[in-house]
Structure formats: structure tokens, C-alpha cells
Amino acid sequence: MNAAKQAFLKRIDDALHNPQMRRNFRKAMDGIRSKRAEQFIDDDVLQLKRDKARIIRTNSLSKQAELLEKLEARLTQNGIQVHWAETAQQANEIIYQLLNAAGAKTAVKGKSMVSEETELNHYLQQRGIEVIESDLGEYIIQLAKEPPSHIVAPAIHKNRIEVAELFQQFHPDIPYTEDINQLTATARQVLRERFATADAGISGVNFAVAETGTLCLVENEGNGRLSTSAPDIHIAITGIEKVVEKFSDVPPLLDILTKSATGQPITTYFNMISRPRQPGEKDGPKQVHLVLLDNGRSRIGHDAELLDTLRCIRCGACINHCPVYVHVGGHAYGNVYPGPIGIVLEPQRLGIEQAGALTSACTLCGACGEVCPVRIPLPALISRLRAETVNAQQGMASDNTLSGKGKLRTHSEALSWKLWSWLNRNPLVYKGFTRLATRMRFAAPSIPGWSRYRTSPKPAPQSLKEMLKQNGLRENL
Amino acid sequence: MSDHVYFYGTCLIDLYYPNAGMASIKLLQDSGVNVIYPPAQSCCGQPAYNSGYRDEALDVVAAQLGLFSENIPLVVPSASCADMIKNHWPSLFEHHALAGQAQAIASRTYELTEFLVNVLQFKAQDLGEPIQVAVHSSCSALRKMQVAVHINSLLKQLKNVEVIEHEYKTECCGFGGTFAIKQADISGAMVEAKTTHLQNTGASRVISQDCGCLMNIGGALQKQQSRMQTQHIAEFLLERCS
Amino acid sequence: MSTSNQSRARILQRLRNNAFAYQVESTRNNLQPDWTPEEKIRQFTDKITAVKGEVIQVKRDNWQTTLSEQFSRKNLKRILVGDNALGEQIRRDNPQRDIGLYEQSIENFKDSLFHQIDASVSGCRCAIAETGSLVLWPDAAEPRLLSLVPPVHIVILESQQLFNSFAEVVEKQQWQNGMPANALLISGPSKTADIEQTLAYGIHGPKQLLVLILSD
Numbered sequence: 001m002n003a004a005k006q007a008f009l010k011r012i013d014d015a016l017h018n019p020q021m022r023r024n025f026r027k028a029m030d031g032i033r034s035k036r037a038e039q040f041i042d043d044d045v046l047q048l049k050r051d052k053a054r055i056i057r058t059n060s061l062s063k064q065a066e067l068l069e070k071l072e073a074r075l076t077q078n079g080i081q082v083h084w085a086e087t088a089q090q091a092n093e094i095i096y097q098l099l100n101a102a103g104a105k106t107a108v109k110g111k112s113m114v115s116e117e118t119e120l121n122h123y124l125q126q127r128g129i130e131v132i133e134s135d136l137g138e139y140i141i142q143l144a145k146e147p148p149s150h151i152v153a154p155a156i157h158k159n160r161i162e163v164a165e166l167f168q169q170f171h172p173d174i175p176y177t178e179d180i181n182q183l184t185a186t187a188r189q190v191l192r193e194r195f196a197t198a199d200a201g202i203s204g205v206n207f208a209v210a211e212t213g214t215l216c217l218v219e220n221e222g223n224g225r226l227s228t229s230a231p232d233i234h235i236a237i238t239g240i241e242k243v244v245e246k247f248s249d250v251p252p253l254l255d256i257l258t259k260s261a262t263g264q265p266i267t268t269y270f271n272m273i274s275r276p277r278q279p280g281e282k283d284g285p286k287q288v289h290l291v292l293l294d295n296g297r298s299r300i301g302h303d304a305e306l307l308d309t310l311r312c313i314r315c316g317a318c319i320n321h322c323p324v325y326v327h328v329g330g331h332a333y334g335n336v337y338p339g340p341i342g343i344v345l346e347p348q349r350l351g352i353e354q355a356g357a358l359t360s361a362c363t364l365c366g367a368c369g370e371v372c373p374v375r376i377p378l379p380a381l382i383s384r385l386r387a388e389t390v391n392a393q394q395g396m397a398s399d400n401t402l403s404g405k406g407k408l409r410t411h412s413e414a415l416s417w418k419l420w421s422w423l424n425r426n427p428l429v430y431k432g433f434t435r436l437a438t439r440m441r442f443a444a445p446s447i448p449g450w451s452r453y454r455t456s457p458k459p460a461p462q463s464l465k466e467m468l469k470q471n472g473l474r475e476n477l
Numbered sequence: 478m479s480d481h482v483y484f485y486g487t488c489l490i491d492l493y494y495p496n497a498g499m500a501s502i503k504l505l506q507d508s509g510v511n512v513i514y515p516p517a518q519s520c521c522g523q524p525a526y527n528s529g530y531r532d533e534a535l536d537v538v539a540a541q542l543g544l545f546s547e548n549i550p551l552v553v554p555s556a557s558c559a560d561m562i563k564n565h566w567p568s569l570f571e572h573h574a575l576a577g578q579a580q581a582i583a584s585r586t587y588e589l590t591e592f593l594v595n596v597l598q599f600k601a602q603d604l605g606e607p608i609q610v611a612v613h614s615s616c617s618a619l620r621k622m623q624v625a626v627h628i629n630s631l632l633k634q635l636k637n638v639e640v641i642e643h644e645y646k647t648e649c650c651g652f653g654g655t656f657a658i659k660q661a662d663i664s665g666a667m668v669e670a671k672t673t674h675l676q677n678t679g680a681s682r683v684i685s686q687d688c689g690c691l692m693n694i695g696g697a698l699q700k701q702q703s704r705m706q707t708q709h710i711a712e713f714l715l716e717r718c719s
Numbered sequence: 720m721s722t723s724n725q726s727r728a729r730i731l732q733r734l735r736n737n738a739f740a741y742q743v744e745s746t747r748n749n750l751q752p753d754w755t756p757e758e759k760i761r762q763f764t765d766k767i768t769a770v771k772g773e774v775i776q777v778k779r780d781n782w783q784t785t786l787s788e789q790f791s792r793k794n795l796k797r798i799l800v801g802d803n804a805l806g807e808q809i810r811r812d813n814p815q816r817d818i819g820l821y822e823q824s825i826e827n828f829k830d831s832l833f834h835q836i837d838a839s840v841s842g843c844r845c846a847i848a849e850t851g852s853l854v855l856w857p858d859a860a861e862p863r864l865l866s867l868v869p870p871v872h873i874v875i876l877e878s879q880q881l882f883n884s885f886a887e888v889v890e891k892q893q894w895q896n897g898m899p900a901n902a903l904l905i906s907g908p909s910k911t912a913d914i915e916q917t918l919a920y921g922i923h924g925p926k927q928l929l930v931l932i933l934s935d
Contacts, residue, residue: 016662024915031916045750052746062741065734078898084727094723136922137913155913163914184911184919191923196833212898222867222909222924229863229901230825240730247895251886265766266850266906268924275900280859283825284900294730301737323649327666360660363653363667364527365616386529417525421533424488424519425540434492449661453668454696457493464486464495465516473502473514477481477547 002408005357008334012361015328021157025329028156032320035263036371053256054375056249057311060241061301067210067243068292074213078275080288088118091293095120095202095235096127098289102233104129104199108191110217110224111135112204113151113314114237114293116336117349120202131202132194134223136187143170149330151337152261152316157329191223201227201285205238206313207253208290211246215290217271218257220264225271234273234285240292241310253313256373261315296349302401305384309344311374316341318368318378324361333358340368344381347389352404356389390414434463481511482592483545485553485562487688488520494688497709501554501589504711508597512552515544521553523561526569528655535569542578550596551586554711556618556686559588564621588618590627590686590710603635605717609680611643611705613671613694615687619647628686628710635717641678645670652693668697675705682706684713752849752883759848759881760932766851770907771920773929782875782931783812786840789873789929790816795838799869801861805842821865832864838871845880845888846930852906853930854888856899863901872925874905878934 015021040046060067072082083098085091099107107124109131115121121131121142133142140155141148143166148154155163164178167186174186203224207216215236217224228234244250258264277284301307319325319339330338335346335355343362346355359382368378390413392406423429437444437459446456482505490498502512518541522534545551553559563586570579593599612632614625632640651657651667658664672694675683681704685691688709695707708716754762764774777785790798790813798813800806802820810818821839825832841861843853853874857863866872882888885904889895894902909924920926 012660012663016666028916048746048750055744055746058741059743062739065731065738068731068734083723084730085723086726086730090722090726134923135913136911140913153913153916156916158914160915160917180914180917180919183914184922187911188922192833195923196829211895214898214902220909221911221922223922225863225867225903226923229867230829240734247898248886248889251884251889254885262912266852266904268770268905268907268909270852270904270906272898272902273900274898274902278859278900281857281862281900282821282823282828282859283862283864284857292730294726294733298730298733298737301734304739307737307739323651323667324660324663327663327670359529360656361663363616363649363651363656363664365649365653366620367616367647367649370620383527383529386527387531388529390529391531413528414530417528417530417533420520420525421536424522424537427517427519430519437492447658449658449664450696452661453665453700454693455699457692457696459492460495462495464491464498467495467499468502468514469516473512475514475516477513477549 002353002357004354005408008357011332011334012328015332020159021329022327024157024159025326028153029320029326032263036260036317036320039259039263039265049252049256050373050375052252053313053373054311056244056253057313057374060244061307061310064240064243064301067245068240071208071210071213071243074210075290078213080213080274080276080290083289083291085291086294088293088295091118091237091291091295092120092123094291095237096124096129098233098235099124099129099200102200102287104233106130106132106194106198107200107202108132108134108194108198108223108227108231109138110201110203110219110227111138111154112202112237113336114204114239115202116148117295118293120237132191132198134191134195134227135221136184139187139191140166147331149338150316150319151314157331195226195230198231200233200235201231203228203234203236205236205242205290206257207250208238208243209247209250210243212274214247214272214274216250217273218254218267219271220268222269225269228271228273229284232285233287233289235289235291237291237293239297240294241297257313257315260317260371260373299401300348306348306381306401308376309348309381311376312341312345313374315373317371317373321367321371323365323367324363328361333361340378340382344378344385347385348402352389352402353407356385356404356408359386359389431465434465438463438466480509481513481549483549483551484512484514485518485521485551485558486514487553487555487558489688489692490554493692494709497554497688497712500709500711500715503715504593504599505552508599510597517541517544521558521561522569523558524654526561526565531569535573538566538569538579539575542575542582545582546578549585550592551582552589552592553586554589554709555688556588556615556622556624557689559586560617560621562586588622588624588686590631591622591624594627594630599631601631601634601714601718603637603717604719605637607637607639608682609639609641609678610682610684610713611641611675611678611680613646613650613675613683613685613690615685615690616649618686624686628684631710631714632684638717641680643674643678645674650690650693652689654689657693668693672697672701672703676703680705682708682713684708684710686710751886754848754883756878756881759883760878760934762848763846763851763881766849767907767928767930770851770910772851772907773927774932775929776932776934779933779935782933783808785931786873787813793838793871793927795871797835797837799832799836799839799865801841801865803860805875806860809840821862825862825864832868836869838873839865839869840873840875841866842875845882845892846876847882847885847888847904849884850906852885852904855903855905857901857903858899866903866905867924870921870925871927871929873929873931876930876932878932
């Protein structure tokens with residue numbers, strides 16, 4: 001078995017044997033689902049909003065090159081410097097060089113999934129720059145030295161006791177408490193000084209508006225604004241697919257993003273950055289940079305069907321509604337993005353050999369596709385990627401788009417399906433098989449995976465076909 | 478309104494739940510419909526398709542397309558198989574010589590309860606004793622075929638039947654076809670959750686449009702030595718109306 | 720940076736090769752609310768108080784009294800205001816209080832700002848009823864950190880500047896014609912739900928947000 005697949009199954013096993021984590025996730029997902037539902041009481045309105053969001057994002061993707069050039073031109077005109085990175089390594093190096101040139105030794109960071117992709121924190125830390133995660137969820141997992149388990153709520157897998165114990169360990173002067181308000185106050189207290197003294201701020205971007213050269217950031221805590229307004233240098237990093245054409249595209253996307261993600265009509269802050277500190281202004285970064293990261297995104301776009309993956313606005317609604325995710329949690333997926341969007345994105349980003357096994361962690365129930373605010377046909381894409389994992393031939397994605405096609409095909413499974421096909425194509429063989437199965441019903445083999453949780457089904461004494469033949473049911477018109 | 482229909486039994490019903498197939502046919506016939514059952518039919522191709530083996534699925538389906546050539550409805554006692562035929566046969570055959578045939582069949586495919594309610598305006602007379610049931614709508618019924626509304630409206634017609642809704646009723650039971658084997662433990666966790674919620678209703682039976690879910694849920698209930706029974710909607714309807 | 724330029728060229732080339740024909744679809748956009756002035760105030764108030772923002776409706780000719788009362792009620796000793804007419808007025812109205820103008824660059828002011836200021840008062844460009852949001856365009860007089868660092872932020876909002884929706888603001892004020900260095904929507908005191916999905920207020924941004932809405 002493919003090594004990555006084996007590791008995946010092990011992580012799943014660990015997750016399923018962690019009842020506390022499973023309880024945490026059940027409670028968290030239930031809460032998020034009902035909050036989102038409260039924002040979308042009128043289904044007709046919801047469907048119109050989803051249509052609009054889909055159109056805005058598809059429009060952007062249809063002319064990405066043009067919009068990125070326009071974005072770059074406007075940002076540059078505004079005084080924001082634009083850098084391009086094909087790979088994670090390049091992005092990290094660009095950011096390091098910028099910080100190094102500015103003499104920056106500490107950086108406060110707002111939440112950025114793209115920076116998780118590139119493992120930016122680790123890269124900078126290795127080169128002597130201290131990175132302080134300032135979003136509470138990110139701060140918690142930074143202390144715990146864990147990756148995020150959700151794209152919007154990174155510490156969703158932890159309950160208050162686990163957080164209390166972490167804080168006690170790292171801030172022993174502060175009295176132990178499990179009270180959430182107190183824990184929050186602790187975070188405010190310990191991070192305040194870091195905001196005030198940090199040399200640099202690093203952030204992600206939710207929407208990059210080409211028309212006006214504006215970087216838009218969504219947040220509730222205020223750490224994003226602090227990270228991008230207090231230090232002298234602000235570096236933003238984003239995936240190239242995040243560009244939108246017009247400023248008027250922003251309100252409908254913002255509306256459906258916050259409602260889908262956390263069930264909020266709007267987040268506490270919506271921060272729109274277009275320029276560095278202007279002459280006469282008294283605060284704001286003197287330097288603002290944007291790093292545009294490709295990291296496989298332009299390759300994904302080669303395929304018209306798979307391109308839909310890039311509409312994603314990272315709301316997490318698909319993750320929140322996934323019946324598999326609620327049982328195994330985010331870490332089981334083992335990569336940056338978990339849940340349905342992870343199953344679709346990671347095999348494309350990392351290749352089939354490393355992440356193709358993720359496509360098996362899905363019943364194709366369709367709950368994800370039902371809630372995606374930009375109507376990404378997630379189940380269809382998962383099904384498509386499954387086909388890619390076992391099919392190396394032409395007619396599907398080219399090697400330029402997807403690496404490792406067919407690499408998860410096994411002889412035994414391929415043979416089983418060939419046998420299945422032969423049986424189902426030949427009525428006489430099919431009839432022979434069912435006759436045998438019905439007559440030998442008590443000798444029906446039991447499959448270990450199945451029978452661990454269920455009794456084994458037994459074929460009926462007579463097949464439907466036999467019964468209908470006996471009844472003399474009409475066979476043709 | 479058509480008085481002839483093709484019946485697509487589905488491989489699962491053929492081998493494991495033939496009574497559900499018989500009951501479906503009887504319900505159609507009692508409503509005045511002539512049911513045609515081409516015996517050379519087999520599987521809709523879904524198991525292979527969902528496993529990524531699209532070529533094998535196509536071969537199996539191609540062998541059956543000619544069986545359903547008349548312009549009459551195709552009625553399927555399974556939302557999951559109906560979804561495969563209606564929503565996936567056309568794209569499966571997209572660049573194929575038989576694309577027209579696949580599309581034609583897809584366009585006249587109905588899930589059983591959809592056909593009973595929308596086409597036959599089926600009216601049920603409940604002759605049975607009071608009973609409480611739970612309903613599990615498969616993900617295919619709920620989201621893909623959008624026919625969950627029909628099992629509910631049929632049950633609503635039965636005056637002595639009380640439907641008790643279970644918690645997390647729209648959450649997947651964990652069957653997912655080959656998922657139950659390939660990710661057996663996640664599937665096990667999901668079916669354990671589903672059976673807990675179903676049993677919490679106190680109802681004596683679980684009714685569904687899909688035998689795949691029933692095999693999954695029923696097998697788990699049996700393993701847990703529960704007294705809760707499972708039944709396909711066609712069998713239940715027939716039982717109540719006779 | 721040459722690597723960046725090479726990357727740029729290759730990325731853009733790949734994207735141009737991907738370009739697919741897309742017929743832009745139109746959508747009906749009649750999802751915008753259209754409220755009366757009174758309804759807008761009510762919507763705004765409901766939304767912002769639901770997330771622990773405070774709203775006081777005051778008369779246009781009398782807001783100064785309410786503001787002074789709130790200074791006392793909230794026990795605010797050192798207050799920061801913008802270096803503009805509003806700021807000057809607040810200083811004049813409250814001679815007995817320690818009210819400072821944000822007149823220095825942050826470099827000279829950080830320690831004071833982060834450790835000694837109890838509250839700030841600012842105006843706002845306009846506000847949004849649908850989401851309960853204040854729209855601020857920080858400038859030389861009222862910088863970014865004014866509305867962010869002090870634990871209490873008080874905003875003077877003219878009710879005639881209350882719009883229905885964000886889309887309406889963007890359209891009517893023609894934001895596409897040019898954006899300031901920083902523009903903000905502020906919709907309540909800062910909060911987080913990162914621990915057990917439970918809301919906790921007052922994390923990194925202000926712990927309290929008070930809006931005085933001016934009308935007749």
C-alpha cells in the first residue's frame with residue numbers, strides 16, 4: 001500500500017480512538033452549523049447569493065492573468081510592492097529577504113492558511129526571526145506545536161481545559177483558569193506587548209481587488225489590524241486565485257463569506273489596505289508588500305473541470321458540514337487543508353502519491369456541495385479525482401495538471417472491477433452468479449471491515465429476476 | 478400519463494432485497510401501470526464509477542442501454558441508482574457513440590416514490606395498526622434526486638403511522654458504497670451514530686427509499702441486537718395498504 | 720528582484736494558456752434592503768448591540784453633554800482624540816479631563832498609546848445599517864491606531880450618514896474611484912470564539928465600542 005495512504009489510515013485510527021476530540025468536534029460542528037443556518041433562513045435568498053458569488057469568482061478565474069497584472073499595476077501605483085513566487089520556497093525566501101533588509105527580528109502574524117502551505121513560520125524561525133501568531137486560535141496551536149485542524153478555527157479541536165493547561169505551562173505567572181473570558185484576557189495581555197514592539201507584521205489576504213489595488217482582510221479579534229498597522233513593515237501573502245475584478249464584487253463576497261464561515265452577519269473588522277503610510281499620516285506601515293503565490297494553482301487551472309477548485313473563498317462551510325470530518329477531525333487529513341476542500345485541493349497541490357488517498361475519506365453524501373457559497377461542485381470533483389488516482393491514461397487530466405495519475409491503482413482492485421464488469425455485462429454469467437449466491441447464501445463470505453460493525457447480509461433465497469420469471473412478468477414492450 | 482414503465486430492479490435488490498422489488502412492482506401494477514422488466518439488466522454502474530473505474534462502469538451500462546429503448550419511464554426503487562442513471566449516465570457517455578441513448582434514458586428516469594407521487598398521484602389507505610416509524614432519507618434521495626419529500630408525503634397519508642424524526646436526520650449513515658469497506662472504521666463510527674439516533678426515537682422500524690442504507694443500518698442494528706427493524710418504503714406501503 | 724520577475728513571467732504565461740471562454744452572467748441584485756431613516760437606526764442599533772456594542776441616540780445639538788457623561792460613567796481618565804475640529808471641540812468641552820490629540824507620529828507615541836490611554840473618540844465617514852457597521856477612513860487627523868488600541872472606542876455618528884448596506888456605500892460613494900491608505904468597517908468591540916466556539920469579548924481590539932448617533 002502507498003505509504004501516504006498507510007499513514008492516513010493510521011491517523012484516522014488515532015482520531016477515531018480519541019473520544020474527547022470527537023466530542024469537541026461534534027459540539028463545535030453542531031454550533032457552527034446552526035449559526036450558519038440562522039443567517040440563511042430564506043433559502044431563495046441564499047441561492048441567489050450563491051449564484052452571485054459563483055459568478056464573481058468564475059469571472060475572476062476566467063481572466064486571472066489580466067486581473068493580476070491590473071492588481072499589480074494599481075498596487076504599485078499605490079505604493080505597495082508586489083512580488084511573485086512560483087513555489088513555497090520562493091515565497092518564504094522573498095519574505096525572509098524583505099524582513100532581513102528591514103532589520104526585522106520579530107514579526108506578529110495574522111492568520112494565513114497560505115503561510116501554512118509554505119511553512120513560513122518554520123522558515124523564518126530557522127533564520128533567526130521570531131514569529132508570533134496573534135490570532136488566538138493560531139496562538140494556541142503555536143504553543144501546542146500543532147498544525148491547524150480547521151481553516152477558520154485552527155484550535156477547534158481543543159477544549160477549554162486543554163487551553164487552560166497550555167496557558168499555565170507557558171504563562172506560569174498567570175493564575176490557572178478554565179474560564180474562557182479569563183483565558184481571552186490572558187491572550188490580550190501577553191500579546192499586547194508583542195504588537196507594540198514587533199518589527200514587522202505578516203498577514204494573509206481574503207480578497208485582492210484589482211480595480212483599486214486593495215487588500216481586504218476579515219477578522220474578529222483586532223490582531224489583523226494591529227499586525228498590519230502598528231509595525232513599520234507589513235508583508236501580505238496570498239494565493240494568485242484570490243484576485244477579484246471590481247470593488248463592487250467585495251460586498252456580496254464579504255456577506256456570504258462571514259455568514260457561511262461563522263454564521264456572523266459580518267466580522268468585527270473588515271480591513272482594506274491600499275497604501276502604506278502617506279505623508280502627514282501618523283501611523284501605518286512605511287512599507288507594504290504583497291507576495292503572490294502560485295504553488296500549483298496555475299497548473300490546476302489547466303483543466304476546465306478542476307479549475308472550479310480555485311473559486312474557493314476559504315469559508316470552511318464544507319468542512320463544517322462533512323459527516324466524515326466530524327468523526328475524524330482535521331489532523332487526520334494530515335495536510336494543510338482538511339475536509340472536502342482538502343480532499344479536492346491537496347491531491348492537486350501535492351500530487352496523487354502524497355494526497356490521493358484522501359479521496360477515499362468521503363461517502364459522496366453531497367452535504368459539502370450543498371453549502372459551498374460559490375457552488376464548487378465538490379462531490380463531482382472528489383469523484384473526478386478518485387478516477388484520477390486509479391487511471392493513468394489520456395482523456396483525463398494531463399501530466400501538466402495533476403502529478404501521479406493512476407499511482408494508487410492496485411492490481412487486485414483493478415482486477416476486481418474487471419471481473420465485476422464481465423459479470424454485469426453478460427446476462428448468462430450474471431444469472432449463474434446470482435443463482436450460486438442465492439443457493440449458497442449461508443456460505444456468503446464475511447468482510448472484516450463490514451462485519452466489525454454489522455451483521456453480514458445474506459443473499460435472498462431467490463433473486464428478484466427468478467421471482468419475476470416465475471411470475472411471468474412482461475420482459476419487453 | 479404513461480401506462481407502461483420499465484422497472485430497473487437494481488443489483489442490490491435483485492440479490493438481497495427481492496421483496497422490495499416485488500412490492501414496488503405490485504404498487505405500480507395496483508395503480509394500473511404495466512410494468513416491463515427486461516431480464517438482461519444488471520447494475521447501474523455506480524460501484525465502479527464511485528471507485529474511479531469509469532471505463533468499467535461505462536462498459537456495464539453500455540451493455541444495457543438497448544434494453545430500455547422505448548420512450549417510456551424508467552422507474553427505480555432506489556434514489557442512489559436513480560441518481561446514477563439520471564445524473565451520471567449522460568456525462569459518463571459524453572463523448573461516446575451511445576451518448577444519445579444514455580441521455581434519453583436519463584431524461585425519463587424516476588425514483589419510485591417520485592413516480593408514485595408526481596406521476597401516479599398515489600393515494601394510500603392505511604389499514605394497519607398504529608405504529609411509530611423513523612425515516613432515513615439517503616443522501617441521494619435528499620440532495621441528489623431531491624425526492625426525500627416524497628417518502629415523507631407518502632407516509633403522511635398513512636393515518637395510523639407516526640413518523641418520529643431522529644436527531645441528525647440529514648447526516649449520512651456512512652454506507653457510501655465501497656466506502657463502507659475502504660474506510661471501514663469511519664463508516665463504522667458513522668453507522669453507530671446513525672443507529673443511536675434512530676433508536677432514540679423509540680420507533681419500531683426504519684423506513685427508507687434505499688436498500689444500501691438499509692443494509693448498512695439494518696446490519697448495524699442487528700449486530701447491536703436491537704429490536705428495531707428496517708424496511709424499504711415499497712414493502713411498508715404495500716403492507717399498510719393491504 | 721530577478722527571481723520574482725521570472726516567476727511573474729512564468730505564472731502569467733501559464734495563466735494565459737489556461738484562459739477559458741466565459742460568458743459573464745448577469746444576476747439580479749435586488750437583495751439590498753431599503754429602509755426608512757428610523758428603520759436604519761433601529762437595524763443598526765439591533766445589530767451592533769447584539770455583539771455588545773453600545774448605542775446612544777442623542778440630539779444633534781446636545782451630544783457633547785452625553786459624551787461628557789459617558790466619560791464619567793465609564794471612569795475614563797485619559798482620552799485620546801483626533802487632531803481635528805472634533806478633537807478640539809471635545810477638549811474644549813471637557814477642560815477638567817486629560818484629553819490629548821493624536822498629534823505625534825506613532826514612533827514617539829507608542830508607549831503612551833499602548834499603556835496610558837483609557838479611551839479614544841473619533842468620528843466616522845458613515846455607517847451601515849444592515850450589518851451594524853461603522854465606516855472609517857483613517858487619515859492624518861484620526862490615524863489607524865486611534866480606533867484600535869485604546870480599550871474603549873467612542874464614535875460620533877451622524878444619522879444622516881447611515882446607509883442601508885455596504886454595497887450601497889460603495890456605489891454611492893464611488894469607492895472604485897480610489898481608496899485611501901486604509902479603510903475600515905468596524906462592527907462592534909473585538910471578540911473571539913476560538914475557545915470552544917464560545918464568544919469572548921475584548922481580545923486585541925477595543926473591549927468596548929460606544930456609538931453616539933446624532934439626530935434631530
